[in-house]
Amino acid sequence: MRAVFSTLILATLLSASPTFAAGASGGAPIAVRLSTKGNDIAFDQTAIQVPFGKRVAIKFINEAEKGSEILHNVAILKPGSLDEVIKELQANSYDIEKLRSHKSVLAMTKALPPGADGTVEFSPAEPGFYPYICLMAGHADMLGMKGTLNVKK
DSSP states (O other): HHHHHHHHHHHHHHHSEEEEOOOGGGOOOOEEEEETTTTSSSSSEEEEEETTSSOOEEEOOOOOOOOOOBBBBBBOOOOHHHHHHHHHHHHHHGGGGTTTTTEEEEEOOOBOOTOEEEEEEOOOOSSSEEEEOOOTTTTTTTTTTTEEEEOOO
């Protein structure tokens, strides 16, 4: 019964928007759930707040309908690097794999088909506003599929 109650509390915390996920004891990463809004080219949350000093694990789910064939991913960027990363993405003809080793990309999932999920983990170096975007062609730069992870001290 205690496990069910704990699971319900965690699910409630993770479903709030904007999200503030509390850290688990023992140094476990902060668990954040992020998804798309069905077939919309949009994240379900554009503002997520986490405490500084903890590793962050973001589980990203592409909730587009299976027949839509809409691919999505999520990339976590260094503060202040959004424009630089988008320009680099465009210069590389939207080849997201070429950005995997970019100095401003802290973590990213692969391109995920509808119904798939991926998890990225990283440790923010300092408090601040970390942009997250979808790197698929036109999603962030033209259609605004982006958000901000507020790492708060």
